[in-house]
Amino acid sequence: MVRLKLVLAYDGAGFCGWQYQKGARTVQDELERAASRITGRAVRVHGAGRTDSGVHALGQVAHLDVPASLAHIPWARALNGLLPRDLSVVSAGPVGPDFHARFDARSKTYSYTLWTEPEYVYPQRRGYVWACGPLDLAAMDAAAAHFPGRRDFKAFQNAGTEVRSTVRTVMDLSRSPGWFGPEVVWRITADGFLKQMARNIVGCLVACGKGKVPPDSVRSLLDEKDRTLAPGTAPARGLCLERVDYGETALDRDQVGP
Amino acid sequence: MVRLKLVLAYDGAGFCGWQYQKGARTVQDELERAASRITGRAVRVHGAGRTDSGVHALGQVAHLDVPASLAHIPWARALNGLLPRDLSVVSAGPVGPDFHARFDARSKTYSYTLWTEPEYVYPQRRGYVWACGPLDLAAMDAAAAHFPGRRDFKAFQNAGTEVRSTVRTVMDLSRSPGWFGPEVVWRITADGFLKQMARNIVGCLVACGKGKVPPDSVRSLLDEKDRTLAPGTAPARGLCLERVDYGETALDRDQVGP
Numbered sequence: 001m002v003r004l005k006l007v008l009a010y011d012g013a014g015f016c017g018w019q020y021q022k023g024a025r026t027v028q029d030e031l032e033r034a035a036s037r038i039t040g041r042a043v044r045v046h047g048a049g050r051t052d053s054g055v056h057a058l059g060q061v062a063h064l065d066v067p068a069s070l071a072h073i074p075w076a077r078a079l080n081g082l083l084p085r086d087l088s089v090v091s092a093g094p095v096g097p098d099f100h101a102r103f104d105a106r107s108k109t110y111s112y113t114l115w116t117e118p119e120y121v122y123p124q125r126r127g128y129v130w131a132c133g134p135l136d137l138a139a140m141d142a143a144a145a146h147f148p149g150r151r152d153f154k155a156f157q158n159a160g161t162e163v164r165s166t167v168r169t170v171m172d173l174s175r176s177p178g179w180f181g182p183e184v185v186w187r188i189t190a191d192g193f194l195k196q197m198a199r200n201i202v203g204c205l206v207a208c209g210k211g212k213v214p215p216d217s218v219r220s221l222l223d224e225k226d227r228t229l230a231p232g233t234a235p236a237r238g239l240c241l242e243r244v245d246y247g248e249t250a251l252d253r254d255q256v257g258p
Numbered sequence: 259m260v261r262l263k264l265v266l267a268y269d270g271a272g273f274c275g276w277q278y279q280k281g282a283r284t285v286q287d288e289l290e291r292a293a294s295r296i297t298g299r300a301v302r303v304h305g306a307g308r309t310d311s312g313v314h315a316l317g318q319v320a321h322l323d324v325p326a327s328l329a330h331i332p333w334a335r336a337l338n339g340l341l342p343r344d345l346s347v348v349s350a351g352p353v354g355p356d357f358h359a360r361f362d363a364r365s366k367t368y369s370y371t372l373w374t375e376p377e378y379v380y381p382q383r384r385g386y387v388w389a390c391g392p393l394d395l396a397a398m399d400a401a402a403a404h405f406p407g408r409r410d411f412k413a414f415q416n417a418g419t420e421v422r423s424t425v426r427t428v429m430d431l432s433r434s435p436g437w438f439g440p441e442v443v444w445r446i447t448a449d450g451f452l453k454q455m456a457r458n459i460v461g462c463l464v465a466c467g468k469g470k471v472p473p474d475s476v477r478s479l480l481d482e483k484d485r486t487l488a489p490g491t492a493p494a495r496g497l498c499l500e501r502v503d504y505g506e507t508a509l510d511r512d513q514v515g516p
Contacts, residue, residue: 009378009380009381009382010381011381011382056382058380058382076377076378077377080377080378085381085384086381087381088378088379088380088381089377089378090377090378090380091377119334119335119338119347119348119349120267120334120338120346120347120348121346122267122316122346122348123267123268123269123343123344123345123346124267124269124314124316124386126343128382179437
């Protein structure tokens, strides 16, 4: 068997998230079905992270094992010929047998797009933004400054997934203009994300930008580690998994090939 | 009665174009129905131009007349509360009684987005691009240089609409990067567009970018004025009416108010 690394883009609106769930349409399930049609046998696909229902991706990463005889077919083209219109393989290629999309990930970067015009939303952008209205960007920047670093993000974790530790490192949280004038994009890079952590951080930034929460209270929210004290979760549709980065070790293994 | 000017954005995928057609869903019809619900009487909406079925808009302009008693309600908000999700009013306000969205338009600007990656399309962008694969941009630039100016664009007009003259002035035809790496955007500004002229010009640029037509043949295509000799029409989904510009006279009339 040869291990393949896939980079994936999907429109999250039509998926109940990444992970297989009986009776629900998921990204993992669509990929496994397409890959199985090519290999003629059951295939398990492992993602770098489980995106929630409705969350988009431009750079999700996954791995799967295929028979050596099929290692060098044009996998991206073959899968894209079978996949539905809302799921695309951006690239596919062999990696070393130890590469693991989830365990080898050093960091992930999500973008979150806010729409700040109060009166209208461009229909073309409706499925990809949170139309939260005008924002005090200086207040958001002040709030954002409290997040980077190695911290306990328990107050920004929603219930539902057991984890050994709620400590994560946020490497970067920065704001940039969007493609359209009324858009503001927040990008967050961390070594791992607790359940809905990115959306909870954005929910907190927006609460600060709306003047509902003072930016300096982020410090005490982090210290108190109580989800019930923190602002609400931002909607899924504004979130996009942009990239997953692998350390040099994993990259070296990539280059070893099959 | 008071005349209102509307700026409109829509996702063209769900519309059979701008203009009212019996039994078809059109932008004009949706707007007239929403406006009529507010005024309590039949309302006619006049657009700056008829976009084709499937063509998008971020800055279409229209005008309509409403009773003076309703001139100062928040029209954008009122209409957006009634319009479907794929059609939004960006702005709405009173203009002088002689303002005409179509006849006063000095120029219109369309964008056309091409997707140049051969293996995949981001699902989020599928409805807004023509996935035409790799392009020779230098060849396209050379071809594009032939279009600006006052010319007879008969070879770039599709059949179906009678016009007195096929002479139009292209003020600008320029290329810029898109939001996503594999995107190339062509923007074309002209004092008027013949039927499918923007899509026929892009179709010609892409034929040049694919090496199917030499860039210098654009000159003879324009000279020969024969649609059957020119390359095919680009698909509707890549096209977007970005803005309609009005001359100073019309702007002055805007400022006169009701």
